[in-house]
Amino acid sequence: MDRYVAFLRGMNVGGRRIKNPELCAVFEGMGFVGVSAFLASGNVVFEGDGGVEAGTVEDGLREALGYEVPVFLRSADEVRTVAGYEAFEGFDGERDGKLQVVLLSEVPSEEARDAVMALSGDGDMLEVVGREMYWWPKGNLSDSGLGLKAVEEVLGVFTVRTKATVERLAKRFLVG
Secondary structure (H helix, E strand, C coil), X not given: CEEEEEEEXXXXXXXXXXXXXXXXXXXXXCCCXXXXXECCCCEEEEEECCCCCHHHHHHXXXXXXXXXXXXXXXXXXXXXXXXXCCCCCCCCCCCCCCCEEEEECCCCCHHHHHHHHHHCCCCEEEEEECCEEEEEECCCHHHCCCCHHHHHHHHCCEEXXXXXXXXXXXXXXXXX
């Protein structure tokens, strides 16, 4: 069995609430094993036969919950790579903001990468690597000048986690 992490968008926001044990039960009902949820923001670690696809998980969640849940599926190796990646290597300035990881459904085209880089303002640093965009705002997210709706128009639907969350998830569930 292969180990995966499903990063779910929009969990426990907008009046939709699901507790981690219920969320784990949904994944187990889809036939996955070794299911664990991390934090209350829709991070689910599980094992499944090779070839698990985000669409399959989305279909199972829609059937169980009655609403759409975008899923950003990563293998254990991919999550370890993201957790270990040193974004903005060589930057020696100071930043107050927390480094964010924007998880995408697919690798953006060069044109999309260029378009999203053009959206960054003075306070936002962006780096696109594979299916992730590393975003380091200068301060709080609410102070950022980066328009997330505009980013979504360019890159498609995404979900965001702090880099620290991805690192903690990898350390706790994906050692090795």
